[in-house]
Structure formats: structure tokens, C-alpha cells
Amino acid sequence: MLLATTGIVVAGGVAAAVTLWPSGGGSPNGAGASVGTSAASTGSARSVPSRSYPLSQPPRTIPAVSRFTAARGPGWRPASGHRVVVDNAQLADEGRLLAGELGMAYGGQTGAGAGAGDVELGLAGSGNQESYTLTVANGRVKITGPGEAGVFYGTRTLKQEVHGGGTAPEGVVNDAPAKPRRGFMLDIARKYYTAGWIEDRIRELGDLKYNELGLHLSDDQGFRIESSSHPEIVSKQHLGKAEVKRIVDLAASRHITVVPEIDSPGHLGAVIAAHPDIQLRNASGVATRGAVDISKPAAAKIVDDLLNEFSGVFPGAYWHLGGDEYLALMARDPAASYPQLAAAARARFGPKAGVADLATGWLNDRANVMRGHGRTMRAWNDGFYRASSVQPAGDLEVAYWTGKELGARPPTDYLGAGRKVINYNDEYLYYVLGQPQTFVYPTGQRIYEQWTPRVLRGTTAVPARYDGQILGGVFAVWSDRPTAQTQDQVAAGIRMPLRATAQKLWDSRTPSLSWTQFKALAGRLG
Helix, strand or coil, X not given: CEEEXXXXXXXXXXXXXXXXXXXXXXXXXXXXXXXXXXXXXXXXXXXXXXXXXXXXXXXXXXXXXXXXXXXXXXXXCCCCCCEEXXXXXXXXXXXXXXXXXXCCEEEEECCCCCCCCCEEEEECCCCCCCCEEEEEECCEEEEEECCHHHHHHHHHHHHHHCHHHCCECCEEEEECCCCCEEEEEEECCCCCCCHHHHHHHHHHHHHCCCCEEXXXXXXXXXXXXXXXXXXXXXXXXXXXXXXXXXXXXXXXXXXXXXXXXXXXXXCCHHHHHHCHHHEEECCCCCEEEEEECCCCHHHHHXXXXXXXXXXXXXXXXXXXXXXXXXXXXXXXXXXXXXXXXXXXXXXXXXXXXXXXXHHHHHHHHHHHHHHCCCCEEEEEHHHCCCCCCCCCCCCCEEEECCCCCCCCCCHHHXXXXXXXXXXXXXXXXXXXXXXCCCCCXXXXXXXXXXXXXXXXXXCECCCHHHHHHEEEEEEEEECCCCCCCCHHHHHHHHHHHHHHHHHHHHCCCCCCCCHHHHHHXXXXXX
């Protein structure tokens, strides 16, 4: 923390700044309604001595900004005649969006630069593409960053600062996320969600600086996206490809990547219903729920058809291969229960190979398909088998969600092997409809007060030395009992958990605001 005659540098966002705010009242959004209102509202750079203003207070936003340099001045708020301008045509979408949200005119790309009261967006600098600098000075606002995503996040900060007639405080915000992956996952296979509802969540996620939307497409209860390669598997209630395109395009406009998951070789009941010949059966001929027989080439062909088809529907950089809960490997003796799988494993990988080797080979084969489409892939941690001598592909990221499976491996097993991990901890980040088994609806308070990205399993954090391998986290909605809540009830139930998760992924340190203060801030920001 650095104190100077011209301002205050505050590290750690609002938290470190709280004790430094002047005691003489004022709006938490800016320099105070009693000073500078006229200059801020007109946008004119009045020659008012800086000593007539108290040092500005850090902005109150969700997530909190990581660094703020205070200054003396009236701050800024939008008013009639103000414009949003850009210094690069690549920022036109961000500029138009912000202008519409703040009721300002969009001035486009201007060689003359910003005028009085204007907001200027610009590309500048190098480094983290999600970082940005937001400067409020001389009746103007300037937001710059090395990438479009960072500039967009700067506009989200400004939007929150002036929400409800507030003032953006005089000074400089320097901000960047602690974690590069900040996601929300939605199970649309077991419950149908309308395209409009998903689009509303995208707008919410964008304002909270999330950058991933995961869609779980395949499960036993449904396959809910139109398919041209296999129309026979599609559920009656589903999203058309035109709707999906609108979702993907809206997400891209908010710098959110849609991450599809076609889970296999389990969770394929909807596919099996149309293709019963590929269902896994045990030695007694009894069908195994949701599982395909991975010894059959026909099973691989159908899944690969879907992977190839939907790689064109979802063009983002990331892909989730699933790989969890293959019931053949939950049997007491997989080789005895499923002799056809054991035979196929030996034929492919040698006389000592087992069913886990065949399942790992399946995962690697699907990874090869998506690698051909240039994707970075992840799979659930229980798809990485301890008993397998065949190793999962080295470039597979681990989506760590549980430590409750048979033969569970602790997170440090994966981290110690050098794998990159994404936190889906089911203890904190799983919102499971109907609360089956031991699940309870997560609360924002528990996430806010107890969870960090290093808490991968249960409630215990892994050692700090692994922090760099933990790419981020994902809050997940699972639709196990789809009628337990309406989609509107889901939106209400996840509102505060989403905000708490956003805060902890942007800055995993202990927040400065109490939960009561954070909840009140969320209520004010909407």
C-alpha cells in the first residue's frame, strides 16, 4: 500500500481500501454526491482545485477490482451528449453495447479522440489479454487493455460503478483475474431450458466477468440439441441449431466460450434408446444403464459422428469429453462381469490389459477426434483410472469434481503428475436439482467464506505450490430431478452462488467485505 499526496494505491480491491475511506460520508460509488455533481454530470473539465475534493473511494463491484489508485476529483457519470468512442474498430461491439446500457450515443472510431464527458475504449499494452486499466480523470473515462476481453471487463466495471445513478470514482483501476478459467456449467440433457433463459444467464455471466459456459448435452434422460448426423437420438424438447447459434454468438459477444460436453462412454441413455445394439450388457445379458459397449466399433462411430458434427456448431477452443461413471468399472470384478470388454482390452493392449485400459483407450480415441479439430480437452477426474496401465493423453485437463468414487484419487495425484486441473468441487459448486443422495443446494455464503480454487476436494486446500496448475473453477447446475425446480427457481437459487464464485475466481484471497456487506452490494447492483 502506497500513500502519496495525489492519491492512494490500494492492493487487493475493496478489502484493503475500507479502512482508508474518509469518514465524512459520500457515495460508495464515487467521490460523494455532495461534491462534484455538476462537473461530473456535464463532463466538463472544470478548473476546480483538487483540494476541494476528498480522495476518491474504491469502486464497489462484483467481482471487486484488484487495484485502485485514488485521486481527487468529481468522478464521472453518464449524461446527455456523452459518447462512447473507440480507437480501434475491433472494439465496436464493446462500444455499442456499453453505449446502449448507459443511454449514451455511440461515436464510433474517432481520430480526434474523446471529448468532454466521453468514454474512450482502446487497445494498448501487452500481457494478460483479460487485464485492463480504467481511468477517470478530467471529466472523461478511458478504458484500455491489451485484448478485447480486458476492455470488455473494464466496461463491466464502469457499468456497475454508475449503476442506479452512481458515480465512477476519480482515479485509476488496474485489474486482472487471478484465474483464467471462470465458468458456469448447465445440464441441459436431463432438463430442457429455453434458449431465452440461457441467453439471460449469458448476460448475467458476462457482467460478472465469467468466460465459460459449459453445456452438458448427453445423458440418459435426453439429448437436447438438433442433430443432422443422428436425428433419431434427439429429444422432443430440444434446442434447434439456429437457437444454439444465437447462444454461441451472444456468448462470444460477452467473451464467453461455450464448452460442450458429449459425455461418454457412460451417460448415453438417450443415444442407446435409439441404438439398443450398442448398449453394454454383462455376462448374464443384463443391460447396464446408460453405458455403451466400448468393445463395439459401432458405439465409437456414433459418438465420433456427434463429436465431428458438433465441433462445427461450437467453434470455441475448449471441449469436455466426459469419461465419468462408466458402470462397467464400478463392478466388483469388471473382467468377470464384462468378459467381452476384458477380451477386447487384451486384444488391443496385450495379455495383461484390463477393462480400465480399454476405457482409457476409448477416452484417448475421442481425444484424438477432437484434437483434429484443434480443441483443448478436459475429462472428469474419475475417468482417469488408477488401475490403468494405459495412460490418458498428456494434454487432457482434469475436471475435478469428486473424491467419492471407487478407488478415488486425491487431487495431488493429478497435480503431482503435472496435470492442469479445473475445480468443479461438488462440495461447494454443485447445484443438483432435487438434492439427491447427499447433495444440498450450495449457498453463496459458504462459497464466499470457505472456498478457494485450491479447495478441489472436500473442504481442504491443496498446497500453494500447485496453485499455478489450477486453471480456475466452474459452478455447475445438474438436473438430476428435473421437475424439482422451474428454470426461474434455478435462476434465483444460483444467483448468489454465481456472484460468490465470480469473486473467488477473480481474486482467491479472503474478501474484505463481510458476507452481509457483499450480499447487500449484490442487491444494490441487481
